[in-house]
Amino acid sequence: MTIRNTLQDHGQRYRPRMASLKKSEKVLLEMQDPKTGLKSQPQRLVITTIPHAITGEDIIAWLADRFQVNTQEARSFGSMLVAFGYIYPLQDHKRLVIKPDASLYRFQTPYFWPTQLLPVEDTDYAIYLAKRNIRKKGILEMHEQEHYNRLHKWMNHKWDFIVMQAKEQYRAAKERKKPDRVVFDCQERAYWVVHRPPPGTVSAMDYGLDRQIDPNSDEAATPDFYERIMIFTQQSIMRPRVKSSVSIGALVKYCATYNNHDPFLSNCLPSNPWITDDVTFWTLNMPCVEIPTKMRVERWTFSFAELLSDTRGRDDFRLFLKKEFSGENLAFWEACEDLKWGKAASIKEKAEHIYKTFLARGAPRWINIDGKTMEVTVKGLKHPHRYVLDPAQTHIYMLMKKDSYGRYQKSPVFKDTVKKAICPDEHRFSGPQLEQNYKKRRPSLSPIILRQMEQEQRAKMAANIDITQLCRFTTPVPHLAVYSGFTDYPTATASPSLTFLAHTPACPSPISVGLDSTSVSERRVEEAEGDGNPAARAPVGGNVSRSRMALSLRRLLKGGCTPATMFASLSPKCHSAAGTSSRIQPIGPDQPSQAPPRRIGNFFQIKVDIPPECRIYPIESEDEEEESRAAFRGGVGAKEIICPWESLTTHNGTG
Amino acid sequence: MGKDECKTMLDALNKVTACYRHLVIALGSTSDSQNLREELKKTRKKAQELAVANRTKLTSLLKDKSISKEDRAEYERLWVLFSSSMELLEVDMKRSLEIGQDFPIKVPTRHFIQTGMTGSTTTVAARAMSVQNMKYEADSNIDTVDLRELQSEITQVTQMMEEMEMKVQVAPWAVEAKQEAGAELKSNMSVGNSSVGVISICEEEPKEEEGGGSRDSGIASVCAVFVFVVILASAGILGYLVVNMS
Numbered sequence: 001m002t003i004r005n006t007l008q009d010h011g012q013r014y015r016p017r018m019a020s021l022k023k024s025e026k027v028l029l030e031m032q033d034p035k036t037g038l039k040s041q042p043q044r045l046v047i048t049t050i051p052h053a054i055t056g057e058d059i060i061a062w063l064a065d066r067f068q069v070n071t072q073e074a075r076s077f078g079s080m081l082v083a084f085g086y087i088y089p090l091q092d093h094k095r096l097v098i099k100p101d102a103s104l105y106r107f108q109t110p111y112f113w114p115t116q117l118l119p120v121e122d123t124d125y126a127i128y129l130a131k132r133n134i135r136k137k138g139i140l141e142m143h144e145q146e147h148y149n150r151l152h153k154w155m156n157h158k159w160d161f162i163v164m165q166a167k168e169q170y171r172a173a174k175e176r177k178k179p180d181r182v183v184f185d186c187q188e189r190a191y192w193v194v195h196r197p198p199p200g201t202v203s204a205m206d207y208g209l210d211r212q213i214d215p216n217s218d219e220a221a222t223p224d225f226y227e228r229i230m231i232f233t234q235q236s237i238m239r240p241r242v243k244s245s246v247s248i249g250a251l252v253k254y255c256a257t258y259n260n261h262d263p264f265l266s267n268c269l270p271s272n273p274w275i276t277d278d279v280t281f282w283t284l285n286m287p288c289v290e291i292p293t294k295m296r297v298e299r300w301t302f303s304f305a306e307l308l309s310d311t312r313g314r315d316d317f318r319l320f321l322k323k324e325f326s327g328e329n330l331a332f333w334e335a336c337e338d339l340k341w342g343k344a345a346s347i348k349e350k351a352e353h354i355y356k357t358f359l360a361r362g363a364p365r366w367i368n369i370d371g372k373t374m375e376v377t378v379k380g381l382k383h384p385h386r387y388v389l390d391p392a393q394t395h396i397y398m399l400m401k402k403d404s405y406g407r408y409q410k411s412p413v414f415k416d417t418v419k420k421a422i423c424p425d426e427h428r429f430s431g432p433q434l435e436q437n438y439k440k441r442r443p444s445l446s447p448i449i450l451r452q453m454e455q456e457q458r459a460k461m462a463a464n465i466d467i468t469q470l471c472r473f474t475t476p477v478p479h480l481a482v483y484s485g486f487t488d489y490p491t492a493t494a495s496p497s498l499t500f501l502a503h504t505p506a507c508p509s510p511i512s513v514g515l516d517s518t519s520v521s522e523r524r525v526e527e528a529e530g531d532g533n534p535a536a537r538a539p540v541g542g543n544v545s546r547s548r549m550a551l552s553l554r555r556l557l558k559g560g561c562t563p564a565t566m567f568a569s570l571s572p573k574c575h576s577a578a579g580t581s582s583r584i585q586p587i588g589p590d591q592p593s594q595a596p597p598r599r600i601g602n603f604f605q606i607k608v609d610i611p612p613e614c615r616i617y618p619i620e621s622e623d624e625e626e627e628s629r630a631a632f633r634g635g636v637g638a639k640e641i642i643c644p645w646e647s648l649t650t651h652n653g654t655g
Numbered sequence: 656m657g658k659d660e661c662k663t664m665l666d667a668l669n670k671v672t673a674c675y676r677h678l679v680i681a682l683g684s685t686s687d688s689q690n691l692r693e694e695l696k697k698t699r700k701k702a703q704e705l706a707v708a709n710r711t712k713l714t715s716l717l718k719d720k721s722i723s724k725e726d727r728a729e730y731e732r733l734w735v736l737f738s739s740s741m742e743l744l745e746v747d748m749k750r751s752l753e754i755g756q757d758f759p760i761k762v763p764t765r766h767f768i769q770t771g772m773t774g775s776t777t778t779v780a781a782r783a784m785s786v787q788n789m790k791y792e793a794d795s796n797i798d799t800v801d802l803r804e805l806q807s808e809i810t811q812v813t814q815m816m817e818e819m820e821m822k823v824q825v826a827p828w829a830v831e832a833k834q835e836a837g838a839e840l841k842s843n844m845s846v847g848n849s850s851v852g853v854i855s856i857c858e859e860e861p862k863e864e865e866g867g868g869s870r871d872s873g874i875a876s877v878c879a880v881f882v883f884v885v886i887l888a889s890a891g892i893l894g895y896l897v898v899n900m901s
Contacts, residue, residue, distance in 0.1 A: 025757075028768070029765075029766070029768075032766040032767065032768055032769060033766055034766065037766075040769055043771075050771045051769075051771055051773060052685070052769035052770060052771040053771070106769075106770065106771050107768045107769055107770050107771075108768075108770065109680055109681070109682075109683060109684045109768060109770045109772070110682060110683035110684070110754045110757065110758065110768060111679055111680040111682060111683070111750060111754065112680070115753075117749075117753070118746060118749065118750070121746075123739065123742075123743075130839045131839075133837065133839055133840060134839050134840060137840065138837065138840050148836070149836065152836040156831065156832050157735055157827050157828050157829070157830040157831070157832060158735060158739050158827075158832070159832035159834055159836075159838075160732060160735075160736060160832045160833055160834050161669075161735065161736045161739040161740065163834045163838050163839045164666075164669050164736070165669060165672065165673060165739075165740075165743070166839050167839055168669050168670050168672070168673035168674075169673040169676065169677070171673075171782075172670075172673045172674045172676075172677045172779050172782060172783075173677060175778035175779045175781075175782050176677075176774055176776065176778065176779060177774040179771075179772075179773070179774070180686065180772045180773070180774040183770065183771040183772045184680070184772070186771075187680075187770065
């Protein structure tokens with residue numbers, strides 16, 4: 001059984017409809033009118049004279065007159081007609097533009113007009129190439145030769161037919177008179193320039209992907225059909241509506257921001273590889289390049305999402321967070337992404353690991369999320385699925401966005417990157433150089449290899465943990481190494497009451513709009529925590545950095561270390577931290593009257609003291625402070641971090 | 656032999672397909688006319704006759720279970736040739752229907768596209784019909800009448816092709832071509848090559864052709880100049896001697 005063409009091609013109904021084609025045909029027909037149309041002149045060649053040649057300036061003038069537009073617009077309209085192939089240039093046939101001078105053009109015969117009803121077959125192209133081969137006695141242009149070889153390989157079964165048909169068509173063409181033969185050759189060549197563009201050009205008939213279903217096919221009126229309609233209408237009622245002024249404003253803002261960064265709308269430096277075949281642009285913008293380009297760095301300032309989505313930007317941000325000792329936020333966020341996008345089989349394992357590393361009490365890289373979210377998350381982790389960590393991830397994302405991102409942009413890390421960013425010069429290639437570039441193009445690395453390199457790098461990062469910070473039980477798990485790369489400063493607090501921020505629950509995505517009110521909510525939280533540590537709270541106000549300190553401070557104080565301990569641990573350790581600590585408000589005498597801490601949550605300390613019996617991956621630092629160890633031993637020692645759903649005995653029974 | 660018959664018939668079908676394509680290309684342009692429509696109709700009819708004949712022959716050959724493997728491979732190759740021809744024919748017929756509908760002959764407000772082709776296509780049609788001269792006998796409303804016929808013929812052809820696919824079990828991708836790449840260059844067309852090669856397509860190519868030609872003619876002219884100079888020199892020397900002598 002032969003399988004001819006399984007995809008039933010109903011022409012325009014499957015492909016994105018190009019309405020401009022039908023309209024252009026009408027214009028073409030108008031141009032043919034002997035009275036009101038274009039005036040043509042004969043083209044004089046060496047031996048023959050061929051009629052019906054039109055000049056570019058005539059076309060533009062006629063279009064401007066007919067449609068009452070200015071010359072510029074008439075010119076671009078004319079270029080469109082040439083690009084589609086309705087009119088073809090007689091000189092410089094590879095450049096499908098209209099020149100506003102006396103260069104000659106001719107109309108294309110209707111058979112060769114672009115149409116979406118019937119696809120342009122490779123068989124026809126092969127026949128054309130074979131004919132051209134005969135005519136040129138074997139000397140084809142380079143890209144034609146490439147196509148020829150490729151078609152010979154892939155259409156081998158039809159090759160006899162192609163050769164036979166090419167010869168016959170060649171002979172049939174010779175039956176006509178000389179001028180007609182010339183015209184026919186021109187026409188065919190012009191047709192194939194449009195549909196198989198030579199290198200360095202694009203075809204105007206590129207319409208993107210085909211649709212898979214026929215949108216005009218009749219659908220049977222089954223109950224299922226109506227059910228789908230009902231669901232659709234219900235959902236569209238529930239969809240939040242945005243005012244058009246707002247949405248249009250957003251569009252305008254987006255266009256204005258990204259206009260210079262779009263390689264189609266403006267020049268991309270040094271040159272657009274798709275046009276000049278020179279890949280400098282891609283090598284300069286690789287994901288893990290040392291020195292990014294200025295444009296790239298500028299994009300990082302547009303939004304936090306841009307910064308995170310760019311690998312290099314994320315690296316920079318990670319470096320900054322490392323200096324600020326809050327790298328666990330980014331690590332947690334990355335871990336959640338890994339969970340969301342990873343394999344289904346590994347979800348359970350990853351979720352457990354994340355809990356043990358980030359969420360549990362006493363976790364080595366504990367992140368700071370509010371109690372309600374923590375409750376929801378822990379409950380969800382009993383039956384983990386892909387999106388179980390979404391609320392927590394959103395919270396952390398917004399935290400980073402509102403807080404760290406702003407500071408990052410003012411930080412010396414970022415300023416340094418900006419200063420070092422390069423701005424390459426624009427390439428100016430001449431014609432022969434472009435041909436050279438075309439010859440030298442090579443395919444890029446296979447995505448399989450790229451993925452392997454990525455994984456190797458992750459494993460390296462995981463293995464690159466500071467050895468002194470590892471306890472002998474630590475064994476980095478490779479596939480989970482994405483976030484154990486930089487081991488940052490654990491803040492293991494024991495406090496059960498994690499009422500830090502009353503988080504407006506369940507923001508479904510980090511990008512949701514409603515979080516403009518975070519600062520307000522923070523303020524609300526302040527009031528709610530009135531029974532907590534009044535003095536410890538730095539007024540949030542609009543002061544992002546101070547709220548950051550406030551958070552850490554709160555954590556500190558919930559950990560319940562004495563100010564003496566805290567300051568003592570501060571000074572020898574991190575000078576940067578010490579520097580920032582000067583911004584902390586003086587801590588009042590009313591220290592937390594909460595339960596004595598299980599463990600010390602000493603934010604500014606690099607290390608954490610966890611007894612060796614612990615099953616998690618404890619991270620020790622170089623020097624151990626006496627006070628902390630003493631204080632620690634005061635707490636409940638030998639407590640393992642076990643996921644609460646694993647055993648009921650070690651559930652959150654806190655004092 | 657069945658195979659040779661098949662081959663000749665396929666060649667004929669091939670020729671008719673090629674000519675039909677040429678004729679359809681001329682549709683709608685300034686070389687269009689009533690004659691062209693008639694030519695199209697006649698060529699089409701011939702193509703259909705040939706197609707039916709080919710199909711019956713090939714199906715009977717392929718249905719025969721008692722043929723050898725090489726024979727079968729050969730017949731499959733011929734079958735692929737036949738079905739590719741039919742595909743081209745079908746596409747061309749659809750196009751001719753579409754263009755024929757868009758460009759009716761008799762309507763005075765409808766002008767043909769000034770493509771630069773002004774000659775007639777009689778010779779092409781004559782080649783297709785394998786006759787010396789074409790006779791035109793159709794009436795003036797051929798375009799509208801013909802189009803209706805054309806529509807039914809297109810459906811016939813599509814049906815035939817679907818039938819062919821269902822009934823004949825040939826895997827087209829398994830067929831190996833006998834011709835290798837560049838086979839079209841090795842042909843007995845030496846008569847045609849040189850004459851076409853001289854024609855220049857557009858203003859660009861004349862430069863190429865002239866460049867090539869001038870290289871040869873340059874050598875010739877250099878030789879001629881050299882000979883001329885030699886003759887002049889010898890004439891001068893002789894004249895000088897004569898003058899001196901006298």
